[in-house]
Amino acid sequence: DTGVSQDPRHKITKRGQNVTFRCDPISEHNRLYWYRQTLGQGPEFLTYFQNEAQLEKSRLLSDRFSAERPKGSFSTLEIQRTEQGDSAMYLCASSFSFFYNEQFFGPGTRLTVL
Amino acid sequence: GENVEQHPSTLSVQEGDSAVIKCTYSDSASNYFPWYKQELGKRPQLIIDIRSNVGEKKDQRIAVTLNKTAKHFSLHITETQPEDSAVYFCAASGPAQTGANNLFFGTGTRLTVIP
Numbered sequence: 001d002t003g004v005s006q007d008p009r010h011k012i013t014k015r016g017q018n019v020t021f022r023c024d025p026i027s028e029h030n031r032l033y034w035y036r037q038t039l040g041q042g043p044e045f046l047t048y049f050q051n052e053a054q055l056e057k058s059r060l061l062s063d064r065f066s067a068e069r070p071k072g073s074f075s076t077l078e079i080q081r082t083e084q085g086d087s088a089m090y091l092c093a094s095s096f097s098f099f100y101n102e103q104f105f106g107p108g109t110r111l112t113v114l
Numbered sequence: 115g116e117n118v119e120q121h122p123s124t125l126s127v128q129e130g131d132s133a134v135i136k137c138t139y140s141d142s143a144s145n146y147f148p149w150y151k152q153e154l155g156k157r158p159q160l161i162i163d164i165r166s167n168v169g170e171k172k173d174q175r176i177a178v179t180l181n182k183t184a185k186h187f188s189l190h191i192t193e194t195q196p197e198d199s200a201v202y203f204c205a206a207s208g209p210a211q212t213g214a215n216n217l218f219f220g221t222g223t224r225l226t227v228i229p
Contacts, residue, residue, distance in 0.1 A: 004157075033216060042120075042203045042219030043158065056216060091157070101146050101207045101215055105157045 002026065004094050004106035012112045013082055020078045021109045025094030032075050033103060034067055036060065037089040043105075049075060082113045116141040118206050120220025127194050128228050135223045137204035138186045144206040147180060147187045148217070153200045161202075162189070194227045201225070 035043035051072040069075040093103040117140040148163035205217040
């Protein structure tokens with residue numbers, strides 16, 4: 001499978017714990033995005049990388065959230081001191097085109113905070 | 115920032131009929147408008163997109179139209195089939211060159227095709 005992959009697919013954690021998710025984009029894609037999707041809603045943008053540089057962050061990304069893409073390939077999203085409101089599907093997408101922005105999504109990581 | 119509104123939230127059609135989903139956007143700088151199909155428990159899949167330099171694009175049974183003056187765009191599915199049943203999301207994005215790359219999504223339309 002040469003598409004975007006994410007790991008783990010499901011994560012159940014207790015409130016206050018830290019969690020980390022991984023995204024592997026399509027290999028030739030230099031852009032990587034994180035979105036959050038709650039039930040019945042469209043994905044909401046969290047942050048964006050071009051190569052290893054984090055170029056944009058949403059106001060949704062509180063200081064408990066941090067994302068990295070150290071070598072411009074895979075990315076990690078960490079949530080510290082999880083809260084029940086963090087429960088959602090976390091989607092990663094990648095893109096290559098310079099002029100236009102076709103984004104291809106991974107299967108997501110479903111986070112449940114108890 | 116960009117605000118994308120999508121209607122209707124649910125749509126039921128008989129198999130073989132057409133389905134139309136409409137979206138409006140607020141930022142006149144947006145120039146890329148994709149549509150995603152999301153089946154239950156699966157990833158959003160890009161099914162068609164349109165750029166601001168064209169008014170219409172068609173791919174087999176799926177077509178998208180764009181009216182930049184009115185800031186709205188629509189998805190048209192003809193000869194619907196049960197496998198078209200899913201949630202459809204519209205989205206808008208600014209010019210990739212300027213760094214405004216993230217997609218702003220609508221709230222989705224749950225399409226049900228009745229056999």
